[in-house]
Amino acid sequence: MGWRDRGVEVKTPEQVALMRRAGLVVARTLEMVTDLARPGLTTGELDARAEAHIRQLGATPSFLGYQGFTGSLCVSVNDEVVHGVPGSRVLAEGDLVSIDCGAIVDGWHGDAATTIALGDVPDDALELSRVTEDAMWHGIAAARDGGRVSDISHAVETSVRACGDYGIVPDYTGHGIGSQMHLPPDVPNLGKPGRGARLVPGLALAVEPMVTLGSPATDVLDDEWTVVTRDGTWAAHHEHTFTLTPDGGSWVLTALDGGRARLEALGVRYGGD
Known part of the structure; x- marks a missing residue:
């Protein structure tokens, strides 16, 4: 079909249902990791628990082995923006931790991320996470068929x-x-409206501000994965995978x-089961 000819994959309802299964694995894994994370735990220990949890739920980690990546999670702390490689780093009181997770069920992927605070985190960092999460939801809410x-x-x-500078x-x-x-x-996090691929039911997108x-400029560490802010200021990352449904919902x-809760609060029709 035409959309696939241009490289944009439109899923059938049955394929979307498989993506929902993968998405629920991701959601439950992020919930588990959020509850588990605490000062004194290493990012590698978090990752090992996440991998075991994903597999227990009958799924496969999306990230593990992807272009040589060695974790099932990306764990990015404070000035690390994304793609933090799990390992020996010990989480500390006051850290702002972004956790990205992906899972595969029967060949179909889910991908989401959240940012969590460990203990007494500065107010400006907490607000940064809130602003980032709200922006993600506003982005999803802006999607309409056509x-x-x-x-x-x-x-x-x-x-x-x-919300600020x-x-x-x-x-x-x-x-x-x-x-x-x-x-x-690609789904950029800034730009003018009315451009890019047309939105249609069955097109699944991951939105992740x-x-x-501080500055949006970034560098990549010597591990060739971890992205950090160039000026050393802290970052937040939130992500969800969504699709438009044939009934006009999201x-x-x-x-x-x-x-449902966030979409309806933003005046968007909920299209899930």
């Missing part, structure tokens, strides 16, 4: 800009997702409630 991908981008940017990282974006973890189209307390495949 709209364009950059409608999401514009909504994310507008939401962040309304934050940095929106431009070099890393959301993405299409389905039979692969990363598919076209990455926002900093369904967040990686939220335990399908996104």
